[in-house]
Amino acid sequence: MKNLTKRQTEIFNYIKDEIENNGYPPTRSEISKTFGFKSPNAAEDHLKALKKKGVLDLAAGTSRGITLSNQSSGIPVVGLVSAGGPILAEENIEKTIPNNPGILSHGVDFYLKVKGDSMVEVGIFENDLIAINKNIPVKTGSIVVARINDEVTVKTLTKITDSLVILRPENSSYSDIEVNPKKDNLVFEGTCVGLLRDFS
Amino acid sequence: MKNLTKRQTEIFNYIKDEIENNGYPPTRSEISKTFGFKSPNAAEDHLKALKKKGVLDLAAGTSRGITLSNQSSGIPVVGLVSAGGPILAEENIEKTIPNNPGILSHGVDFYLKVKGDSMVEVGIFENDLIAINKNIPVKTGSIVVARINDEVTVKTLTKITDSLVILRPENSSYSDIEVNPKKDNLVFEGTCVGLLRDFS
DNA sequence: ATAAATACTGTATATAATTACAGTTATGAA
DNA sequence: TTCATAACTGTAATTATATACAGTATTTAT
Numbered sequence A, B: 001m002k003n004l005t006k007r008q009t010e011i012f013n014y015i016k017d018e019i020e021n022n023g024y025p026p027t028r029s030e031i032s033k034t035f036g037f038k039s040p041n042a043a044e045d046h047l048k049a050l051k052k053k054g055v056l057d058l059a060a061g062t063s064r065g066i067t068l069s070n071q072s073s074g075i076p077v078v079g080l081v082s083a084g085g086p087i088l089a090e091e092n093i094e095k096t097i098p099n100n101p102g103i104l105s106h107g108v109d110f111y112l113k114v115k116g117d118s119m120v121e122v123g124i125f126e127n128d129l130i131a132i133n134k135n136i137p138v139k140t141g142s143i144v145v146a147r148i149n150d151e152v153t154v155k156t157l158t159k160i161t162d163s164l165v166i167l168r169p170e171n172s173s174y175s176d177i178e179v180n181p182k183k184d185n186l187v188f189e190g191t192c193v194g195l196l197r198d199f200s
Numbered sequence C: 001a002t003a004a005a006t007a008c009t010g011t012a013t014a015t016a017a018t019t020a021c022a023g024t025t026a027t028g029a030a
Numbered sequence D: 001t002t003c004a005t006a007a008c009t010g011t012a013a014t015t016a017t018a019t020a021c022a023g024t025a026t027t028t029a030t
Helices: A006-022 A028-035 A040-052 B006-022 B028-035 B040-052
Strands: A056-058 A066-068 A074-078 A093-098 A110-113 A129-133 A143-148 A151-160 A165-168 A177-179 A186-198 B056-058 B066-068 B074-078 B093-098 B110-113 B129-133 B143-148 B151-160 B165-168 B177-179 B186-198
Touching (some): A006 A028, A006 A040, A028 A040, A129 A143, A143 A165, B006 B028, B006 B040, B006 B066, B028 B040, B040 B056, B143 B165
Parallel strands (some): A074 A110, B074 B110
Antiparallel strands (some): A110 A129, A143 A151, A143 A186, A165 A177, A186 B186, B056 B066, B074 B093, B129 B186, B143 B151, B143 B186, B151 B165
């Protein structure tokens, strides 16, 4: 999201929620009422700012003519990232796919396209898209996306202590990965909350 | 869909498409313009009829306050159906989940909740939801939903002739199922076009 | 230090939109 | 036959909505 202010983020999220829950976008008055603005022009100004920042589009002269821009409505799909830097950096985003609330029980921050066969025994195959939530605290038993010294991998977390983390491939041909977080740079990028496979 | 007339179906589909493509529902005028009505009241009458038939809801006094009813907006999830009768019969529908255009490359008519482990080797596990399209012609190599003498099963179609159909479980513990469509009652309910798994 | 952006209030107006009422014509069911 | 439903035309009125203009105060970049 392109440097939205705190207030703009609030407004944007409200609009997003309204569309999701009501099925249609709010009016200027409805926005104003929700946030306690005494003038509909306050909402108008915010909409213009959000449009300027590219997160939504406005259809002129059209009631409720607010739409989320592609940039803000889709969920990014990242390929398997090899090099360092943030996993959601623009150069890693292969495409975006529409948000689909209600399908999975947890929110999805991004999808990761699976490479390799290290998780076949839990039914995660090459080219599957796994849905990742960045904010769920990782816990043993979860399938996690981990970055070890700039290499990103998907494994089951089986042990986590200060000095030892064990990541288990779900494929009997592979061995557990043991990491000492004090020596190696270990970052959990998120927890797998779902899986999507397209038979095309 | 509850006995919509041809015209009502056209109107309903137009509204559905508008919501999907524009992000917000049409007004009475827009409907009228699209269908060549000379009075916005023609659209109003249609909306009332569609509301009466339960396929959409109208918010009074609200511009573009048209929403698809649950009944018409969700995609049904059916459990594994044992007895005869149509697979999409109401008693088989466990729940509906929101339509999610753009995620899968084919349309989805319903989701089937997988029972058993007969397809684990292609990554289809118990309780996965497989997305089914009813209209794609079945062909060898596809994963199909077949009904053999009122028993519903998910298998890979490996051979199809007038007198022999082979359905292969993707699990080496099971054997191929050979069916003679002349002797047994064999119906293909659809082709698997995707898979959804929720890690909850 | 100054300009630009942010976050509003307040007023006003054109127009977008809903929706009621009064009809017409055709069709199929009771 | 007669009544309900479907599928419209035509008119009109209320209200919902977008949106411009003129301000004020605060914060943030240059």
